[in-house]
Amino acid sequence: MDYWLYTIEKLRQFIIMVGEVAYFTCRFFREVTSRPIEFQEFLKQSYMVGYKSLPLVATTSLIMGMVLTLQTRPTLVNFGAVSLMPSMVGISIVREIGPVITALICAGKVGSGIGAELGSMRVTEQIDAMEVSGTNPFKYLVVTRILATTITLPILVVLGDTVGLLGSYMVENIKGAVSFTLFFNLVFDYLSYGDLIPAIIKSFFFGFAIGLIGCYKGYYAERGTAGVGLAANSAVVITSMLLFFIDFLAVLVADIFYEL
Amino acid sequence: MLSKETYNKDDQQKIIEVVQLFKKFAGKQVLNGFDIDLYNGECLVVIGKSGSGKTVMIRCMVGLMTGESGQIKILDKSIPDLDQKELDELRLHIGFLFQGSALYDSMSVRENLEFPLRRLRKKYSNKDAVEKLIREVLVSVGLEHTIDLMPSELSGGMKRRIALARTLILRPEIIFYDEPTTGLDPITAKEIINLIAEVQKKYNTTSLIITHDLNVAKLISNRVVILVDGKNYAEGTYQEMVNSSDPVIKAFF
Numbered sequence: 001m002d003y004w005l006y007t008i009e010k011l012r013q014f015i016i017m018v019g020e021v022a023y024f025t026c027r028f029f030r031e032v033t034s035r036p037i038e039f040q041e042f043l044k045q046s047y048m049v050g051y052k053s054l055p056l057v058a059t060t061s062l063i064m065g066m067v068l069t070l071q072t073r074p075t076l077v078n079f080g081a082v083s084l085m086p087s088m089v090g091i092s093i094v095r096e097i098g099p100v101i102t103a104l105i106c107a108g109k110v111g112s113g114i115g116a117e118l119g120s121m122r123v124t125e126q127i128d129a130m131e132v133s134g135t136n137p138f139k140y141l142v143v144t145r146i147l148a149t150t151i152t153l154p155i156l157v158v159l160g161d162t163v164g165l166l167g168s169y170m171v172e173n174i175k176g177a178v179s180f181t182l183f184f185n186l187v188f189d190y191l192s193y194g195d196l197i198p199a200i201i202k203s204f205f206f207g208f209a210i211g212l213i214g215c216y217k218g219y220y221a222e223r224g225t226a227g228v229g230l231a232a233n234s235a236v237v238i239t240s241m242l243l244f245f246i247d248f249l250a251v252l253v254a255d256i257f258y259e260l
Numbered sequence: 261m262l263s264k265e266t267y268n269k270d271d272q273q274k275i276i277e278v279v280q281l282f283k284k285f286a287g288k289q290v291l292n293g294f295d296i297d298l299y300n301g302e303c304l305v306v307i308g309k310s311g312s313g314k315t316v317m318i319r320c321m322v323g324l325m326t327g328e329s330g331q332i333k334i335l336d337k338s339i340p341d342l343d344q345k346e347l348d349e350l351r352l353h354i355g356f357l358f359q360g361s362a363l364y365d366s367m368s369v370r371e372n373l374e375f376p377l378r379r380l381r382k383k384y385s386n387k388d389a390v391e392k393l394i395r396e397v398l399v400s401v402g403l404e405h406t407i408d409l410m411p412s413e414l415s416g417g418m419k420r421r422i423a424l425a426r427t428l429i430l431r432p433e434i435i436f437y438d439e440p441t442t443g444l445d446p447i448t449a450k451e452i453i454n455l456i457a458e459v460q461k462k463y464n465t466t467s468l469i470i471t472h473d474l475n476v477a478k479l480i481s482n483r484v485v486i487l488v489d490g491k492n493y494a495e496g497t498y499q500e501m502v503n504s505s506d507p508v509i510k511a512f513f
């Protein structure tokens with residue numbers, strides 16, 4: 001009996017959260033088009049999200065490209081298909097691994113950061129202080145951050161893909177003495193806009209989800225320092241789940257277009 | 261500050277009027293028909309136990325919370341009936357000093373003080389005028405040297421002063437103080453009380469202070485309201501409260 005009550009309560013909380021996130025999203029679209037535009041804050045957040053995340057994204061992408069090549073190469077050698085290596089790695093990184101890994105890294109770094117920052121501002125009454133001074137805190141804090149993650153994530157994905165391919169090339173160059181030009185010719189020979197564009201489009205949605213959930217969790221953090229930790233933690237968990245869900249939907253939609 | 265001896269509310273215009281304010285939290289009735297009137301230039305101190313609804317009351321008054329029923333009028337405007345734009349306009353006339361100071365910790369003191377002026381970009385487009393205004397309010401609170409410091413580099417008392425300076429920068433007609441001396445040592449608390457008195461005198465503001473600190477009521481109040489279980493229990497001057505034989509009032513004084 002207790003188990004059922006617990007399950008019903010959790011389901012109720014989940015439905016409430018979905019409703020609140022939907023309201024939060026609608027409010028974002030309403031506020032993003034209204035004046036004043038907080039351009040300075042948007043630039044600052046873009047710098048924080050994009051530039052400050054670049055070293056982490058670059059490092060993980062480099063390692064990801066190297067590992068992917070190291071693990072795949074022996075199998076392709078066995079089948080005598082090692083010449084397909086660059087194109088296989090290229091398609092894997094550009095279509096799927098690059099966007100998803102970059103988004104997960106950003107969910108951990110940026111999403112938790114936003115959740116903790118806004119949560120801390122909420123529990124120390126800084127958001128209330130903004131509101132009382134007549135500044136719209138939603139516009140200043142939330143809209144700028146969601147816009148920053150939405151716009152900078154695709155840029156990070158493209159840079160991460162490039163660094164990942166460089167990592168792959170480094171391993172391939174050492175193992176198989178392939179030249180830079182040949183490697184990238186083989187990569188781009190098999191890549192089409194059909195691989196690149198859906199990946200970039202879904203990166204916008206990934207960025208939006210990271211900003212939205214981080215802001216939502218932080219903005220509605222409950223009182224106390226425990227609430228700040230919970231906001232940061234749940235921002236990462238929910239965003240990570242949501243990223244996979246968006247990825248699944250994006251693949252489904254892209255598949256329909258390919259079929260057409 | 262208007263001296264307690266000469267202040268006569270009958271000569272003054274009513275600035276704030278709260279009638280039968282009710283507010284419930286998680287099934288508990290926090291405000292239970294609270295009434296209050298505040299007159300131009302007056303300093304009203306509301307005293308009550310923790311959980312008696314003091315903070316909820318002023319949060320409802322500035323529109324940070326909504327009451328379930330009741331009337332809140334500030335400067336002849338009914339707060340529950342205002343839309344967001346009208347509320348923001350009215351808030352230009354209201355200052356709020358938060359209990360924990362609520363300084364923006366990612367901004368320097370200068371940026372904290374500039375922040376409320378953002379809404380008035382046209383009026384404050386001249387950087388020199390803004391700088392002059394910032395320095396002027398910092399001088400008012402005696403902390404001009406902290407202009408480039410971050411909030412993390414300030415003591416509790418200094419944070420409270422900077423928060424007051426941030427409140428003053430828009431020259432509000434009314435200032436709400438939420439426990440202005442809580443968490444401060446007795447000497448710093450007294451400095452803050454003196455500062456509130458100076459501000460009231462210099463800027464001719466109307467003040468509503470909620471506090472546990474009887475020194476605030478003793479030193480600067482024109483009138484004291486005791487809040488018990490979410491409604492007014494007693495009202496009068498500090499001296500009247502001290503002389504009262506009511507056991508509930510005696511428990512406070």
